[in-house]
Amino acid sequence: xxSRRRMDDSGGWRAVGRIEAGQSITDAALFFGVHHSxxxxxxxxxxxxxxxxxxxVAGRPRVTTPAEDRYIAVVAKRNQRSTSxxxxxxxxxxxxxxxxxxxxxxxxxxNGLYARVPRxxxxxxxQSRGARLKWCCQHVNWSVSDCGxxxxxx
Numbered sequence: 001x002x003s004r005r006r007m008d009d010s011g012g013w014r015a016v017g018r019i020e021a022g023q024s025i026t027d028a029a030l031f032f033g034v035h036h037s038x039x040x041x042x043x044x045x046x047x048x049x050x051x052x053x054x055x056x057v058a059g060r061p062r063v064t065t066p067a068e069d070r071y072i073a074v075v076a077k078r079n080q081r082s083t084s085x086x087x088x089x090x091x092x093x094x095x096x097x098x099x100x101x102x103x104x105x106x107x108x109x110x111n112g113l114y115a116r117v118p119r120x121x122x123x124x125x126x127q128s129r130g131a132r133l134k135w136c137c138q139h140v141n142w143s144v145s146d147c148g149x150x151x152x153x154x
Contacts, residue, residue, distance in 0.1 A: 007034060012042045012052035019043055063103050068095060072104055073111045084108070084115035 007015065011032060018028045025043060029036040042052050064072070068091070075090050076082070082090075084101040087108075092098050108115055124132070 007032065007038060007042070009053050015039050015042055016046045016052055063099055064097075064107065068097070068099075069107045069110070071095065072099075072107045073113060076104075076108050076113050076115060081116055083118050087115055 015028050015032060018031065019025060019039070023031075025039045026036050029039045032039070046052050071094070072087065072091055075094070076087050079087065079090070084104045088099055088101045088104045091104065105115060
């Protein structure tokens with residue numbers, strides 16, 4: 001028996017043309033080398049919608065609608081000093097649908113916006129502060145040419 005597989009759009013139109021010309025679904029399926037259910041589904045779709053073209057679907061389904069995307073952008077513009085997690089909680093409270101902070105960051109990026117990134121400053125120990133102060137005092141009058149091999153690009 002023929003394998004069950006999808007047909008491209010041009011093959012679908014040719015199959016529909018064969019059926020309209022009077023060929024049976026089984027004969028058309030044998031001709032194209034597909035299972036008869038593939039041709040049957042194409043024929044039913046053609047009878048209801050007058051088309052056999054499949055809608056291109058790639059990737060995962062969208063979590064948010066375009067209207068919700070616009071609302072995320074509005075909330076981020078109103079609260080420019082808020083993080084993506086905070087924007088997520090505000091949007092969830094308003095629309096009642098939970099979205100991740102990553103989704104909010106992506107939607108903002110699509111609109112040319114960015115949420116504030118929380119930065120955590122690690123305090124220096126007493127020894128590190130002393131070592132930094134000592135280095136600064138030694139190098140206070142240095143120019144770039146004085147650095148020589150001690151100057152390290154990071």
